Amino acid sequence: MIMYDLILKNAKLIDGSIVDIAIEAGKIAELGQIDAAAQKTIDLKGLHYVSAGWIDSHTHCFARSPIYHDEPDLIGVHAGVTAVVDAGSVGALDADEFYHLAQQSKTNVYSFLNISKIGLIRQSELSDMNDIDVPLFDQALAKYPDFIIGIKVRMSRSVVGENGIKPLVQAKEMQKKSGLPLMIHVGNNPPELDEVADLLTKGDIITHCFNGKPNKIFDKENNLRDSIKRAIERGVILDIGHGGESFSFAVAERAKCLDIYPNTISSDIYSKNRLQGPVFSLANVMTKFICLGYSLKRIIDSVTCNAAEILHLKNKGELAVGYDADITIFDLKQEKIALSDAEGEVRESNERFVPLACIVSGQTEITEEGRKNGLND
Ligand SMILES: [Zn+2]
Structure with missing residues (x-):
């Protein structure tokens, strides 16, 4: 028996x-x-x-990171999330330490390694191109193939300084050897979003896709930028990456009118926005998509099967x-709740x-x- x-x-x-x-x-x-x-x-x-276990495609959970830090289990299993992806908190210099720390948690932890070897020890990790050390980066990828499952590059003004689009060109080059998914943070310009989007290829992930900054996916007339339309047609992935300043209800609502949906819903959570909001948890971010009128299936797929497929996580994302x-x-739970986006806009949900x-x-x-x-x- x-x-x-x-x-x-x-x-x-x-x-x-x-x-x-x-x-x-x-x-x-x-x-x-x-x-x-x-x-x-x-x-x-x-x-x-x-x-299937919820997968958060964009988090920050390297406990020793000075700016964006958290504990994997606090954003993971304690919040109903079975797998978390750290999106670039760590660069090649700290890969060993992060790997060993991550093994101590119950939550499955993965890393998208920052192309800057210093990771997020300061906001401007790509302002000096000398911080991109390709041999060191390749070594880390080779050493932890089941842990480092992607590459992170942050492409906004405060991060790249005078370097413009150069770090992304370099990241695309570094991606060639491993073929790992590349996640691109977009935010304030320069670089311009059009310039970023045109360099992306199938499977690359635009995170903070519904941010409300001037460099967002819509132009001044609130139409989808052609560059983003072309990127989506090429198979570029849209990821939410809510965070402290990167999710706008107005953008998400406009996108829904145009039939544009994110492939993955993720939190960009770390201790500060977990404790003080507006993120609090992946579940809380998912609830915002109930306000937007998304179906339960669409929301759950975006944290299970879609995430597993996009992140190339074998044997995860499905109940099978x-x-x-x-x-x-x-x-x-049937309960009224008021939810705030990163712009301070509030919507109400009944569940x-x-x-x-x-x-x-x-x-x-x-x-x-x-x-x-x-x-x-
Ligand atoms: Zn982030």
Whole structure:
């Protein structure tokens, strides 16, 4: 007789159907109506949703970073997020230390390595091209192939100083050897967004895609820039990267009118915007897309299967037999909530995402809200 490690009974999928999920050795072993025995059973009684584990494609979680720092588990499993991607807090100089720190967390942690070897130890990490050390960068990539899964370049005025578009040209060159996804932070100009977008190719990720700064994806007449239209047609990815100053409801609303949706919803969370807002958590950022009228499926896909595909995370992002047992258990709580974007604009939602627990490689982690709702380990 089969004895699984864990069975989640009566889990509600986002299409409303109810299934049991069996987990064995950190993998999803069976899905459907399951009568087998298990070491441990959690009965969700059809009350709580489950999805593949949430993946936050843009965070900052190198604890030693002087400006954008946080602890992976505080933005990860404690918030219903099973995988976090650190977006360029770290450059090649600190790759070893970050790797070893990351291994201590329960949350899956990945790095998009900053092309500047110094990482985010100051805001202007690309103001001196001498801080791009290609051999050191290549060494780090070769040493941690399962940890460093992408490349980060920040292309805004305060970061690049007098260097204009040069760091991006260099990043595209550095990307050639590994073929890893390149994430580009866009913000204040120069460099101009058109100039940035025209250099991007399929699979490259524009983060802060719905920022409300003058250099945004819309022109002065509020039409989509041709450069962005062409980039989307080439397969360039749009990522939210909310952060402290990079998400505007007005831009997101205009985009929706034009049928433009982000591929991934991410938080750009770090301790300051987690504690003081306007980010607070990935769940809170996801709730903003309920205000915008996005479907539950679109929101969940953007933190599960879309993210896994774009980040090339094999065996993640789906509830399917043989996939990693990374699962998020959550409620959509009917409750009025006022939400602020990065511009101080407020929208109201009648429901919000509440993460109750997550399972990472088969191990259960209950959130504070989960305990209040009667879940226990
Ligand atoms: Zn960021």
